[in-house]
Amino acid sequence: MTAVPTIGVLALQGDVAEHVAVLRSLDVPVVRVLSPEHLDAVDGMVLPGGESTTMSKLALRYGLMEPLRERVAAGMPAYGTCAGMIMLADEILGGTDDQRTVGGIDMTVRRNAFGRQRESFEARVPIDRIGGGPFEAVFIRAPWVERVGSGVIVLGEVKGPGEAGRIVAVLQGGLMATSFHPELTGDARIHRLFVDIVKGHA
Ligand code: GLN
DSSP states (O other): OOSSOOEEEEOSSSSHHHHHHHHHHTTOOEEEEOSHHHHTTOSEEEEOSSOHHHHHHHHHHTTOHHHHHHHHHTTOOEEEETHHHHHTEEEEESOOTTOOOOOOEEEEEETTTGGGTOSEEEEEEOOGGGOSSOEEEEEESOOEEEEEOTTOEEEEEEOOTTOOOEEEEEEETTEEEESSOGGGTTOOHHHHHHHHHHHHHO
């Protein structure tokens, strides 16, 4: 077990700086990952929000897709927000034909699922694992999770008036994903949970 793990943030595209800032506020060494070599230095990875089709293209172009898959398959913890959640999904709906994911979480994620109804919104999401009351979650053209395998723990759901509950936060071993963006709201509880997960795995 490493006392202070080094966490990488996939820095190809998206809200990289915001994740780096939250992790630094938790006194965690952070590496911006832009090449396979950078991956060697990290104990866990954050995959940020952004645009998953672009992230997929850039990950392939920078030679990062396969090394990321290998590390995740070998047990490296990872946390994906929004587009990053899509990147960690074994199966996606509404993607482009050439879109690829790193995968790792046995789930089916629908891109822009909430976006069809509301481009962006905020909701209070109860997440028992983090304590301290519901999480003020910001959703931006967000995906939701339509199917989870038996090894996946549902951490949080959103339910609007008259709507079915939608899964927006999941955990499978060391892999975590949220449809929303905790890096934008100044509440570090979910990042702290991820750092603890990485410490446990290191
Ligand atoms: N809709 C975006 C996608 O499909 C995700 C949006 C986000 O990350 N805020 O990649």
